Amino acid sequence: MRLRVLQILVLALLIVFWYAMTAPGLIPPFYFDKANRAAFFFGEPQKVFWVIVDWFASGEIFPHLGITLLETALGFAIGAASGLIIGLWLALSPTASAVMDPYIKGLNSMPRVVLAPIFAVWFGLGIWSKVALGVTLVFFVVFFNVYQGVREVSPNLIANARMLGASRRQLLRAIYLPSAMSWVFASLHNAVGLAFVGAVVGEYLGSSMGVGYLILQAEGTFDINTVFAGILVLTAFALVLDGAVGALERRLMTWQPKAGETEKV
Amino acid sequence: MPALALADITCRFAARDGASAPYTAVANATLNVAKGEFVSVVGPTGCGKSTLLNVAAGLLEPSSGTIDVFGQRLLAADGVNRRAGYMFQADALMPWRNGIDNVIAGLEFRGVPRAEAIAQGEEWLRRVGLAGFGDRYPHQMSGGMRKRLALAQTLILSPDILLMDEPFSALDVQTRQLMENELLALWAVDRKSVLFITHDLEEAIALSDRVVVLSAGPATRPIGDFKVDLPRPRDVSEIRMTPAFATLHREIWAAMKEEVLKAYAAQKVA
Numbered sequence: 283m284r285l286r287v288l289q290i291l292v293l294a295l296l297i298v299f300w301y302a303m304t305a306p307g308l309i310p311p312f313y314f315d316k317a318n319r320a321a322f323f324f325g326e327p328q329k330v331f332w333v334i335v336d337w338f339a340s341g342e343i344f345p346h347l348g349i350t351l352l353e354t355a356l357g358f359a360i361g362a363a364s365g366l367i368i369g370l371w372l373a374l375s376p377t378a379s380a381v382m383d384p385y386i387k388g389l390n391s392m393p394r395v396v397l398a399p400i401f402a403v404w405f406g407l408g409i410w411s412k413v414a415l416g417v418t419l420v421f422f423v424v425f426f427n428v429y430q431g432v433r434e435v436s437p438n439l440i441a442n443a444r445m446l447g448a449s450r451r452q453l454l455r456a457i458y459l460p461s462a463m464s465w466v467f468a469s470l471h472n473a474v475g476l477a478f479v480g481a482v483v484g485e486y487l488g489s490s491m492g493v494g495y496l497i498l499q500a501e502g503t504f505d506i507n508t509v510f511a512g513i514l515v516l517t518a519f520a521l522v523l524d525g526a527v528g529a530l531e532r533r534l535m536t537w538q539p540k541a542g543e544t545e546k547v
Numbered sequence: 548m549p550a551l552a553l554a555d556i557t558c559r560f561a562a563r564d565g566a567s568a569p570y571t572a573v574a575n576a577t578l579n580v581a582k583g584e585f586v587s588v589v590g591p592t593g594c595g596k597s598t599l600l601n602v603a604a605g606l607l608e609p610s611s612g613t614i615d616v617f618g619q620r621l622l623a624a625d626g627v628n629r630r631a632g633y634m635f636q637a638d639a640l641m642p643w644r645n646g647i648d649n650v651i652a653g654l655e656f657r658g659v660p661r662a663e664a665i666a667q668g669e670e671w672l673r674r675v676g677l678a679g680f681g682d683r684y685p686h687q688m689s690g691g692m693r694k695r696l697a698l699a700q701t702l703i704l705s706p707d708i709l710l711m712d713e714p715f716s717a718l719d720v721q722t723r724q725l726m727e728n729e730l731l732a733l734w735a736v737d738r739k740s741v742l743f744i745t746h747d748l749e750e751a752i753a754l755s756d757r758v759v760v761l762s763a764g765p766a767t768r769p770i771g772d773f774k775v776d777l778p779r780p781r782d783v784s785e786i787r788m789t790p791a792f793a794t795l796h797r798e799i800w801a802a803m804k805e806e807v808l809k810a811y812a813a814q815k816v817a
Contacts, residue, residue: 446652447656
């Protein structure tokens with residue numbers, strides 16, 4: 283509780299600082315030559331606040347937010363599923379893994395954000411170019427985690443399952459997949475964040491909908507308050523997504539020991 | 548016809564760097580386990596005891612030699628030894644399954660309907676003293692409880708042969724004696740054939756009908772075979788006090804001592 287109060291206090295201080303530094307005429311300008319310049323470059327918190335309120339009150343933001351979240355969800359789902367499948371396949375097939383190794387490494391070291399313009403050409407300015415960007419970002423995070431996870435399954439666990447009569451297919455279902463899933467979950471926070479980045483960067487580079495588009499539009503008219511409003515809305519939703527992933531993780535990963543847990547009998 | 552017959556088993560492992568000579572872990576080892584017999588294999592650390600057990604389980608194909616299970620040749624192409632249950636030294640429970648789901652894993656692999664499997668699983672949890680712990684995950688259990696769970700997981704399939712690789716070596720002395728007694732009690736019900744690997748001679752004598760002593764590695768092979776005709780049922784902590792036990796212990800230790808010293812010397816050099 284005390285902690286929560288301190289956390290809110292930090293936020294309040296930040297906003298007060300922001301307001302004090304940008305409100306025209308409140309303190310004499312010491313860097314810019316005119317009193318309203320700071321507000322022009324950094325926005326004003328109360329105006330940002332009203333932009334956000336207006337967005338939600340008029341409902342204007344919802345289609346944009348919906349599009350951005352849809353792109354994030356699709357990018358994440360497709361990227362994670364393909365990362366899981368290809369990760370499992372390469373980890374269980376040494377030959378395929380040896381052949382593909384340099385290509386995987388090359389694709390991973392490539393700064394994949396540069397693909398955004400190409401995706402815009404291939405998939406148009408609709409949601410799919412953003413989804414594609416998200417997929418390329420998410421895929422590798424999940425892929426490497428699954429690949430590593432499957433290869434590090436304890437040989438004991440596999441031998442035990444084999445002695446208990448597991449067929450190859452059952453080994454995959456009962457041992458490799460759950461083991462890989464725990465690694466997928468370890469990378470999930472990261473992956474969701476990257477899917478979000480893919481969506482917003484994609485929108486920012488060219489789109490007709492989405493929160494990234496709103497920011498781009500506002501920037502075009504030097505409307506810094508709206509830019510900040512967009513950034514804040516995005517941040518809030520990134521936090522919400524992260525919280526949702528955390529909740530899902532806690533539900534599905536009950537079998538994992540938590541640090542400092544003393545429940546042994 | 549023995550339940551398990553290992554004949555002239557040799558296991559050579561290629562050296563990691565490929566340049567030096569291959570390492571011979573086991574050489575010309577012959578070992579039989581009769582139906583219903585409890586055989587312990589003792590030997591110095593690192594002598595290839597587990598290698599021998601993995602061969603018996605069909606997890607490892609020997610470089611040469613044959614394995615017969617109830618008169619049937621075990622071939623690598625056919626996979627693992629289907630009539631054997633294996634209890635590992637290290638934890639081999641699935642951490643993402645709770646107690647009951649771990650116990651019924653083998654039944655699940657065999658396609659037993661879930662309701663029936665659960666019923667059998669609960670029964671086995673009760674038998675190993677874990678009734679009511681079925682919803683706990685392995686990490687929520689103590690080392691002793693995990694061993695009981697592993698025991699139930701193996702025994703629920705009612706294997707004709709039980710292979711055990713130092714299953715209790717990680718437990719403290721009290722828990723260990725408790726588990727040894729429980730193992731004997733469970734074994735006494737239907738007398739499966741057991742091949743029990745251990746480095747602890749006392750444990751071997753207290754549990755077994757026969758103790759086989761292995762030589763120090765490399766090129767391990769059995770060098771001594773001792774019949775243990777102590778009366779059953781036994782209590783492992785009490786039987787250690789009897790004069791007959793002490794005599795056997797002295798006799799087997801005399802055969803083992805030299806090998807243990809050899810292994811120790813080899814480890815010091817390496």
